[in-house]
Amino acid sequence: MTKKILVCDGMDSSIFSKLLNNQEFSVYPEAKNPQEIVRKEARDADALVIRSSTKVTKDFIDSCSNLKLVIRAGEGTDNIDKAYCKEKGIKVANTPGANNNSAAEHAIALMFTLLRKTAWANSSMQTGKWDKARFTGNEMTNKTIGVIGFGRIGQLVAKRLIGFDPEILFYDPFISSHSIGYDNIKKVDDLETIFKKSDIITVHVPLVNQTKNLIDKKHFSLMKNNAIFVNAARGGIVHEGDLLDALKNKSIRAAALDVFLNEPLKEKTDLHEIENLILTPHLGGSTQEAQYRVGEMAYHQLKEFFMNDNLLNEVRA
Ligand code: MLT
Numbered sequence: 253m254t255k256k257i258l259v260c261d262g263m264d265s266s267i268f269s270k271l272l273n274n275q276e277f278s279v280y281p282e283a284k285n286p287q288e289i290v291r292k293e294a295r296d297a298d299a300l301v302i303r304s305s306t307k308v309t310k311d312f313i314d315s316c317s318n319l320k321l322v323i324r325a326g327e328g329t330d331n332i333d334k335a336y337c338k339e340k341g342i343k344v345a346n347t348p349g350a351n352n353n354s355a356a357e358h359a360i361a362l363m364f365t366l367l368r369k370t371a372w373a374n375s376s377m378q379t380g381k382w383d384k385a386r387f388t389g390n391e392m393t394n395k396t397i398g399v400i401g402f403g404r405i406g407q408l409v410a411k412r413l414i415g416f417d418p419e420i421l422f423y424d425p426f427i428s429s430h431s432i433g434y435d436n437i438k439k440v441d442d443l444e445t446i447f448k449k450s451d452i453i454t455v456h457v458p459l460v461n462q463t464k465n466l467i468d469k470k471h472f473s474l475m476k477n478n479a480i481f482v483n484a485a486r487g488g489i490v491h492e493g494d495l496l497d498a499l500k501n502k503s504i505r506a507a508a509l510d511v512f513l514n515e516p517l518k519e520k521t522d523l524h525e526i527e528n529l530i531l532t533p534h535l536g537g538s539t540q541e542a543q544y545r546v547g548e549m550a551y552h553q554l555k556e557f558f559m560n561d562n563l564l565n566e567v568r569a
Contacts, residue, residue, distance in 0.1 A: 264543040
């Protein structure tokens with residue numbers, strides 16, 4: 253029987269066209285509208301390949317009669333109701349590592365945006381100004397960088413930043429050592445130390461029950477006045493209201509968010525009003541390279557699952 257594969261959410265779907273020549277599969281690439289097209293096409297689909305836009309909720313799952321596999325072409329699976337998938341016998345997998353470099357590079361790009369004030373300088377230039385003094389920034393070199401979550405992406409961020417001779421502090425209860433070849437890196441046992449000591453703080457934990465609102469006002473109150481904060485991991489890990497208050501009170505210098513409690517962010521929110529906050533629309537994994545790699549890995553996993561009965565990179569509830 254032909255398997256119907258629905259590729260959603262905009263990724264490099266060229267890779268899936270390889271499946272088109274295979275009698276076993278019919279592929280519906282680039283169903284980008286989760287509300288209408290995805291829902292309709294998913295009803296009789298055997299597998300979904302999604303990124304972050306499609307929310308595989310209980311209601312969504314109930315509308316699918318044939319679903320066997322959901323592949324998250326990326327890292328985080330917080331947009332999938334994994335417990336309900338399990339109840340329904342639907343397997344869930346992701347593509348670990350495939351977009352990590354892009355995610356790490358985006359976090360670093362945001363650090364530099366904040367340090368050198370480039371986004372604000374650009375906005376000012378576009379109004380015809382030449383306001384050099386206002387946009388005097390800070391160097392990255394020799395700073396203390398606090399990395400919250402030292403899994404694949406956190407370690408990559410650290411590794412990429414080594415050339416700036418930082419002191420790197422990481423907080424991760426699940427990681428005891430690292431092998432990134434740099435001496436000036438220390439594990440700390442509590443989040444408070446990260447917030448007290450760092451000049452730059454970056455978040456790289458997944459969103460799970462234990463990390464919901466992990467970072468809130470008590471942490472921001474510990475930060476150095478000149479320190480900056482970046483979250484390109486997941487919304488919901490950081491208490492958005494508390495971050496906004498810290499930014500408004502100038503108890504921290506500036507922050508950048510790539511991820512939000514509710515995505516996509518509505519047109520006008522309190523976040524848009526804060527001058528020392530930089531926003532990007534969940535761009536972490538959005539590079540051509542990452543989109544190709546996640547697609548390639550998902551393609552391989554689909555073939556293994558349907559042709560060899562082999563489930564790769566399963567994510568359990
Ligand atoms: C991920 O979880 O893989 C990242 O958030 C990137 C993305 O898929 O947009």
